[in-house]
Amino acid sequence: MTKHIKIGVSDPVTAAKGFIDAWQLAERGENVETEYKLNFESLETLLKILTPGRWLLLKSLRKSGPMSIRRLANMLERDYKNVHTDVRLLEQVGLIDRTKDKKVEVPWSTIEVKLELAA
Secondary structure (H helix, E strand, O other): OOOEEEEEEOOHHHHHHHHHHHHHHHHOOOOOOOOEEEEEOOHHHHHHHOOHHHHHHHHHHHHHOOEOHHHHHHHHOOOHHHHHHHHHHHHHOOOOEEOOOOOEEOOOOEEEEEOOOOO
């Protein structure tokens, strides 16, 4: 199954409105397609979380499949402690999951990042 997440920048009011709209559609019994979104309050925050190193980590983990953090660190030729820190942060924002046997994995087939120039 393909899982797709959209990442972007949105103020809390706009994000809440999208949630309320989807809720109202569901209450009316209308078919609502599940949509996964991860919104940051600013571009600066998004870029602080999705650094080039973390983006590479996500791509590598998705390509290679579930594994331990130690194996991931070895594969990326990075320090274990730094990879562990990155994995924990990416877990907190929902871009990395754990399998039943505690390996880390990227549950998303596609991660779409959309940035708008207009306010």
